[in-house]
Amino acid sequence: xxxxxxxxxxxxxxxxxxxxxxxxxxxxxxxxxxxxxxxxxxxxxxxxxxxxxxxxxxxxxxxxxxxxxxxxxxxxxxxxxxxxxxxxxxxxxxxxxxxxxxxxxxxxxxxxxxxxxxxxxxxxxxxxxxxxxxxxxxxxxxxxxxxxxxxxxxxxxxxxxxxxxxxxxxxxxxxxxxxxxxxxxxxxxxxxxxxxxxxxxxxxxxxxxxxxxxxxxxxxxxxxxxxxxxxxxxxxxxxxxxxxxxxxxxxxxxxxxxxxxxxxxxxxxxxxxxxxxxxxxxxxxxxxxxxxxxxxxxxxxxxxxxxxxxxxxxxxxxxxxxxxxxxxxxxxxxxxxxxxxxxxxxxxxxxxxxxxxxxxxxxxxxxxxxxx
Amino acid sequence: xxxxxxxxxxxxxxxxxxxxxxxxxxxxxxxxxxxxxxxxxxxxxxxxxxxxxxxxxxxxxxxxxxxxxxxxxxxxxxxxxxxxxxxxxxxxxxxxxxxxxxxxxxxxxxxxxxxxxxxxxxxxxxxxxxxxxxxxxxxxxxxxxxxxxxxxxxxxxxxxxxxxxxxxxxxxxxxxxxxxxxxxxxxxxxxxxxxxxxxxxxxxxxxxxxxxxxxxxxxxxxxxxxxxxxxxxxxxxxxxxxxxxxxxxxxxxxxxxxxx
Numbered sequence: 346x347x348x349x350x351x352x353x354x355x356x357x358x359x360x361x362x363x364x365x366x367x368x369x370x371x372x373x374x375x376x377x378x379x380x381x382x383x384x385x386x387x388x389x390x391x392x393x394x395x396x397x398x399x400x401x402x403x404x405x406x407x408x409x410x411x412x413x414x415x416x417x418x419x420x421x422x423x424x425x426x427x428x429x430x431x432x433x434x435x436x437x438x439x440x441x442x443x444x445x446x447x448x449x450x451x452x453x454x455x456x457x458x459x460x461x462x463x464x465x466x467x468x469x470x471x472x473x474x475x476x477x478x479x480x481x482x483x484x485x486x487x488x489x490x491x492x493x494x495x496x497x498x499x500x501x502x503x504x505x506x507x508x509x510x511x512x513x514x515x516x517x518x519x520x521x522x523x524x525x526x527x528x529x530x531x532x533x534x535x536x537x538x539x540x541x542x543x544x545x546x547x548x549x550x551x552x553x554x555x556x557x558x559x560x561x562x563x564x565x566x567x568x569x570x571x572x573x574x575x576x577x578x579x580x581x582x583x584x585x586x587x588x589x590x591x592x593x594x595x596x597x598x599x600x601x602x603x604x605x606x607x608x609x610x611x612x613x614x615x616x617x618x619x620x621x622x623x624x625x626x627x628x629x630x631x632x633x634x635x636x637x638x639x640x641x642x643x644x645x646x647x648x649x650x651x652x653x654x655x656x657x658x659x660x661x662x663x664x665x666x667x668x669x670x671x672x673x674x675x676x677x678x679x680x681x682x683x684x685x686x687x688x689x690x691x692x693x694x695x696x697x698x699x700x701x702x703x704x705x706x707x708x709x710x711x712x713x714x715x716x717x
Numbered sequence: 718x719x720x721x722x723x724x725x726x727x728x729x730x731x732x733x734x735x736x737x738x739x740x741x742x743x744x745x746x747x748x749x750x751x752x753x754x755x756x757x758x759x760x761x762x763x764x765x766x767x768x769x770x771x772x773x774x775x776x777x778x779x780x781x782x783x784x785x786x787x788x789x790x791x792x793x794x795x796x797x798x799x800x801x802x803x804x805x806x807x808x809x810x811x812x813x814x815x816x817x818x819x820x821x822x823x824x825x826x827x828x829x830x831x832x833x834x835x836x837x838x839x840x841x842x843x844x845x846x847x848x849x850x851x852x853x854x855x856x857x858x859x860x861x862x863x864x865x866x867x868x869x870x871x872x873x874x875x876x877x878x879x880x881x882x883x884x885x886x887x888x889x890x891x892x893x894x895x896x897x898x899x900x901x902x903x904x905x906x907x908x909x910x911x912x913x914x915x916x917x918x919x920x921x922x923x924x925x926x927x928x929x930x931x932x933x934x935x936x937x938x939x940x941x942x943x944x945x946x947x948x949x950x951x952x953x954x955x956x957x958x959x960x961x962x963x964x965x966x967x968x969x970x971x972x973x974x975x976x977x
Contacts, residue, residue: 595792
């Protein structure tokens, strides 16, 4: 059963649309449970549960410590291309923006990789806009070949592919996929994606499972927070994560909590998410999915990131640029969005260490690369 | 007390094995090893960063430890075999702890694939210590496959729940001739002692030490508990009884057994 079919089952829809009881749910009792039901998870996302953030944080911190120890995995994004045919109204790379478009040549990818690898990073996330003309799968494969000699783990955050294409990239050396549904509310999705192939809600929704069927090792999903009611969006994101974990028990599932950031185009979030809301989402995710990774990017401020280290976060991007060629070529290009935490990798490393955690640079190594 | 044991011909002096994941800093690891007295140390090859000085955990291990790289991240036998070969090629020695985990939810191992990997690696000359769900038949198959020891779990990894599988581990200890090392789930020194009291050859601990408030002191506590449990086992524990022993036994009259 696909996630789309799963989501449309009667019992899931009933939980999704249930009238939450007006009497306070026994949040402290739910906190003692070994495994949470979907309804328990939903309870943790209610306004009432916000009164129990400290208790939730203690339990979430304990679970994270037990399953991940005092460690934070570091990674950085690498933008290959910003050509895009989509018209996402919240994105700096939208096709209707007249920004400079660029695509790195394999030589330029090599230089970017060299700059980035000097920082010690071993895990990399490569990104492109959606353009099968400018950044086809063959181009991405070519870039992966170059990047393989610099990095131990390569993940992709690109347009959704079909199963065979995912398989092709996995064989080339990609081990992870990040894909945000952006918004799980289909009506809002259609409104925010007026033109372009991204308009196909279901093709995007089922991309993680296609990558799973193709044999990917890690899947990272998320909703872009601010586009729709965050309680409902976070709830469906959690359901999606648990669905993927149950269907692909061997895959490492992670969740991201990206809050929308200022970007070229100036879209303002309709449903702003406060710091306390963000914390509530992270804690609910951890309690519902104790072994899932939780990723926080440089979209968040130094203050928020430093304080989230103890609350359930397991991965952080660092020293990031959201511009094509942002590491080796100091061109004045437009980024996909403005980052908030601009500290270098060395600085982030220091902060994590000072918090009593170990920054981890390497947590996997492609098995093909080594023996060939 | 000289109470060493053999794994594939190597004398192992300490019956506490340590895992190196989850620590807040690598420079804690040598102190933890020293205080606990541990000699066999397992390291996830996936985490070993050979290229970056200061980030290569192996640099932090005292020279006299026995390094046991593990195949964390392997989802099947083939991946475990590849990781083991990479470990050997990278100079991590001949020992390998096989970990094949196709289940991220509970992190339970796949005994079938573990047996398959053990067979291949033992033939290639590795000293193979497979991590397993405690199952007697699987343990026997691992013996046949050439394992040097078996490592049944006490409870799922990282749960600190203790020796939940005690009955099954006890059966394996009684029935197979190889050292049985309880791996995973041990949350307290008393539980490590419990495993030793029932005759385990050793225990492997990681989470309980690495995530405690003071890993160095906790490591020492585990080291002492393991010695204590082992001593109790060697001195022959009193068998637990369900009923009080009557001072006037019911069959006491038979002492004057008369043959008619």
